[in-house]
Amino acid sequence: MQTTYATPARSEASARGQTLGLPQREKSFPCGPPVTITDKALKKIVEAKQKLGLPVKGLRVSAHPRSVLRADFSLRFVPAGEEDSPADSIHRYEGIDLYVASDSAPYLEGATIDFVFSLLSSDFKVEAPLRRLDTPQSRTAAKIQQVLDEEVIPALATHGGGAVVVDFKDGVVFLELTGGCQGCRLAGATMKDGIEASIRRSFPEITEVRDVTKHADGKSPYA
The missing domain is CATH 2.60.300.12 (HesB-like domain)
Incomplete structure (x- = not known):
């Protein structure tokens, strides 16, 4: 263990x-x-x-x-x-x-x-949820995760996938795809056309959404 x-x-x-x-x-x-x-x-x-x-x-x-x-x-x-x-x-x-x-x-x-x-x-x-830090960036990260939970993850879950905010700093959101999205050949399109678009609608101040997923370690990619 x-x-x-x-x-x-x-x-x-x-x-x-x-x-x-x-x-x-x-x-x-x-x-x-x-x-x-x-x-x-x-x-x-x-x-x-x-x-x-x-x-x-x-x-x-x-x-x-x-x-x-x-x-x-x-x-x-x-x-x-x-x-x-x-x-x-x-x-x-x-x-x-x-x-x-x-x-x-x-x-x-x-x-x-x-x-x-x-x-x-x-x-x-x-x-575990995102660590609770009383800083502007951590509060924004928590809000971004809430948007993902409400608008994005229900669709990803139909393919066994998910997305979590790993970090947020200097206008850049660091995201990790999980489950069926980890290693999926459509992960790039999912990130760009789905996840990033949704985040930018709610947070126009975001300058970049960066995928930090270790896709090679995906155990059961959807496609």
Whole structure:
């Protein structure tokens, strides 16, 4: 369970995924517990912990920043003998303690850990909204993502695709296409004629919409 996971659109989580109990060792997240664990993910985490056959004291979720607004995430079990870090926040869920370092916590506010099934595989996935920064650019980035969610992504979703704002600075929007749009031979046209046109209608101050998708890594492109 040491793979890096992408951060596509939000997923729904169940009530059991809410944090149970109080933080240990008088540690807490600055804005409260930021992570929800779904029923499916919690069950799979407990199963994996039992199958491991080694003493572990928790699960660590780490953020690997791609920009000041968004990060990729990884999960790993914390061995029982690993020394605690004073920078860690520890929260107790049903059957597992979740470890989060202070530099990862801002990217995890509002995040969800889920277990997702597909036709070819199944795996854990960490999804998180754009990091909340009180700056003009971050506020604009959040508004751009909202426009995508409302006007663009419903159409992309019919082909199993999606789009996320990775960053916004100096008038340039950095976008990543996901799912069926990653590696699709029509991705260029989708970006130019669909996504960019929609963004420019709502934000005339945007000077460029740049595709930063790693299209060669696409696992199931639509075309």
